[in-house]
Amino acid sequence: MRLLMLGGTGFVGRCVVEDALARGWAVTLLHRGHRPAPAGAQVIVGDRTATDGLAALRTGDWDLAVDTWAGAPSAVRDAARLLRDRVGHYTYVSSRSVYAYPPPAGLDETGPVVDGSADDGGDVPYARTKRGGELAALAAFGDRVLLARAGLILGPYEDVGRLPWWLHRVARGGDVPAPGPPDLPLQYVDARDLAAWLLDAAAAGLSGPCNVVSRPGHTTIGELLAACVRVTGSAARLRWVDPAAVAAAGVAPWTELPVWLPPGELHDALHRGDVSRALSAGLRCRPVAETVADTWTWLASVDHRPALRTDLPPLGLGAAQEAALLAAAEAADQPPPPVAAVG
Incomplete structure (x- = not known):
């Protein structure tokens, strides 16, 4: 060809x-x-x-x-x-x-x-x-x-910086605020799987529109972040934060907490699309553990910062935002106060 x-x-x-x-x-x-x-x-x-x-x-x-x-x-x-x-x-x-x-x-x-x-x-x-x-x-x-x-595209060479931000943050260790719930499903595609499918589909003459991401529920936010901890060898501890607490802290999904969207309308739009046509045309998506590991290997071999896109808002949490989310996680871990006896 x-x-x-x-x-x-x-x-x-x-x-x-x-x-x-x-x-x-x-x-x-x-x-x-x-x-x-x-x-x-x-x-x-x-x-x-x-x-x-x-x-x-x-x-x-x-x-x-x-x-x-x-x-x-x-x-x-x-x-x-x-x-x-x-x-x-x-x-x-x-x-x-x-x-x-x-x-x-x-x-x-x-x-x-x-x-x-x-x-x-x-x-x-x-x-x-x-x-x-x-x-x-x-x-x-x-x-x-x-x-x-x-839809959401992850993997080596990522020039947006979503998965790289999580990997770098987890690699620093300590308590890491993790937006929940842990079983929240994610739908994305590894850039290499997207590329392979594009070439296969084009060579076969496929035409018209086609949604090209993994099936809904291919992984979860919990599995993604746990993979970040494993591949970096970090002693980081994921501290899960309820979506309501994220909202109360004024933290923006997607940009300040890359990849993550709370359950609801926007999450459904991004992470629950029908991809039957792409799957029937041969789309195969590798496990999230492989995407995360290969992205970390790539990051360790290059300075990816010069290649980051400058037309998008900066990603990630500031120190004050992180502290607010960790405080919310700590409060959620505390047992409720005892109820005073009556009479």
């Missing part, structure tokens, strides 16, 4: 390139040249946001193209238009954020989506950005495009 990767030096794109090279595919990679590309790929340097930034792609033919772009939909539009007669199949890595909020638990690919435009610039909400990218790809490739609607 001849693969054109638009991007390919960070996180999901890098995993796609490494997987394709391991299959013996011929990989051409277009990127801006800010980070080294995986060895073995043919590299084309170009900035798709710049005037004439796609000039190097005016010639060439490929069986497949994969596009992980998360910026202006107009950049997807321009690339897809340029490539539609010279690429057999186009995969756009989208997001389950395109569904109209709130998406109910169990929603499949037929659910209503937000408005979007292929002509949008970059200054639009993320959900509209991804929907605009979908429309751009569809306009150019029609039934030759796969819209891979991913």
